[in-house]
Amino acid sequence: MSPTPVPRATFDLRDPAFVADPYAALARAREHAPVLWHEGLGLWVTTTHAAANDVLRDRRLGRILRPRSSGDDGWTTFDWLHADSILDSEPPKHTRLRRLVAGAFARGHVARLRPRVEEVAAGLLDEVEHVLERDGRVDVIATYAEPLPVLVICELLGAPTADWKRLRDWSQAIVRMYEVDPDEHAQQDAQRACEEFAAYVERLAADRAAAPGDDLLTSLVQERDGGDRLSPRELIATVVLLLNAGHEASVNGFGNGLASVLADPAQLEAVVAALDEPGAVDRVVEEMLRHDSPLHLFERTATADVELHGVTVRRGEKVAALLGAANRDPAVFAEPDRFVADRDPNPHLAFGAGIHFCLGAPLARMELQISTRALLERLGPVEVVDATRRPTFVLRGYERLVVARRRPS
Numbered sequence: 001m002s003p004t005p006v007p008r009a010t011f012d013l014r015d016p017a018f019v020a021d022p023y024a025a026l027a028r029a030r031e032h033a034p035v036l037w038h039e040g041l042g043l044w045v046t047t048t049h050a051a052a053n054d055v056l057r058d059r060r061l062g063r064i065l066r067p068r069s070s071g072d073d074g075w076t077t078f079d080w081l082h083a084d085s086i087l088d089s090e091p092p093k094h095t096r097l098r099r100l101v102a103g104a105f106a107r108g109h110v111a112r113l114r115p116r117v118e119e120v121a122a123g124l125l126d127e128v129e130h131v132l133e134r135d136g137r138v139d140v141i142a143t144y145a146e147p148l149p150v151l152v153i154c155e156l157l158g159a160p161t162a163d164w165k166r167l168r169d170w171s172q173a174i175v176r177m178y179e180v181d182p183d184e185h186a187q188q189d190a191q192r193a194c195e196e197f198a199a200y201v202e203r204l205a206a207d208r209a210a211a212p213g214d215d216l217l218t219s220l221v222q223e224r225d226g227g228d229r230l231s232p233r234e235l236i237a238t239v240v241l242l243l244n245a246g247h248e249a250s251v252n253g254f255g256n257g258l259a260s261v262l263a264d265p266a267q268l269e270a271v272v273a274a275l276d277e278p279g280a281v282d283r284v285v286e287e288m289l290r291h292d293s294p295l296h297l298f299e300r301t302a303t304a305d306v307e308l309h310g311v312t313v314r315r316g317e318k319v320a321a322l323l324g325a326a327n328r329d330p331a332v333f334a335e336p337d338r339f340v341a342d343r344d345p346n347p348h349l350a351f352g353a354g355i356h357f358c359l360g361a362p363l364a365r366m367e368l369q370i371s372t373r374a375l376l377e378r379l380g381p382v383e384v385v386d387a388t389r390r391p392t393f394v395l396r397g398y399e400r401l402v403v404a405r406r407r408p409s
Helices: 016-020 023-032 049-057 076-083 093-105 109-135 140-145 147-157 161-178 184-210 216-225 232-262 265-273 280-291 361-379
Strands: 035-038 043-046 297-302 306-308 311-313 318-322 382-389 398-405
Touching: 035 311, 043 049, 049 297, 049 306, 049 318, 076 161, 076 184, 076 232, 093 109, 093 216, 093 232, 109 140, 109 147, 109 361, 109 398, 140 147, 140 232, 140 361, 140 398, 147 161, 147 216, 147 232, 147 361, 161 184, 161 232, 184 216, 184 232, 216 232, 232 265, 232 280, 232 361, 232 382, 232 398, 265 361, 280 361
Parallel strands: 043 318
Antiparallel strands: 035 043, 297 318, 306 311, 382 398
């Protein structure tokens, strides 16, 4: 009796056409099987909402970090920034870290930021309107989406707002390492960014220890110095993760989502008309996150053999939950390729699931709700006149999204 053939994925994550629009290829893969072996990546990938959800929730599938460093080769700081973060830890370490960081978050830091987020958004929109009136068009990524979350994180941590560009550049350099086969230049940039970012946070934490403030970093320092505490490296890794995850999710979630909203003039009119209805903006933001998710791939490693939707993931093998595929699954979402502004319910997996569900999701949601409402109220009907995608699959977003006033039809 011949062995059952292994279902295999045929899409190429390095293919620019796939990166530009992966959804048709992911839909074809979904028709083939819920879990496929990807030869190029050397791991299993999920194509359905159910399979991705199971990967994210199964405790036998963990975040097992494989260090890059083999001595004094420049990867030491990169490795501990990940090994000592919540994202790349498993219980019992993950349980302790998440409890301590969640305890710091629970002190009202996110809630108190709402007026400040509104103020930052309004200030940035002043510049957006100025450029739009002067030039007839404006890049809302560079002028609005990129600075807003970094300025908010600065406010949250008590970091100088003048440093936002340095923080953004460090974040972007580090997250390029999460893509498929980063080149040598990207690797060197990531190493340098990790060293500089860690040293910066260490100095900032020392300042907060000497002069506490009403900010999240002070709360984290107090968790570091308490009885059950964060180590100095765990504190630094937590701050770096907050910026990296918070910045990328907000920028890409906003850019992808705005492009989805603006692609259909009738949908845009419906969104603008419903801005003041209770819950309307919340539903729009959830659909922005679902329709073109900012994070497409999240890896786990099997700590035991796991039966997963018709295949066996062997101990030591990796499996990637493809979140973009999950969020376009027709078994869960009616008309999955269509942006439906009032979609409800909307059980998307953009923020993950299980013990690694994004701790910063409430902050990201608040930023997206405020920034989306503010832009649509201030600018009125606009349309995309120039758009450039980032050449990345794992973190999906726009390098440029240029809008202009919508011309009468």
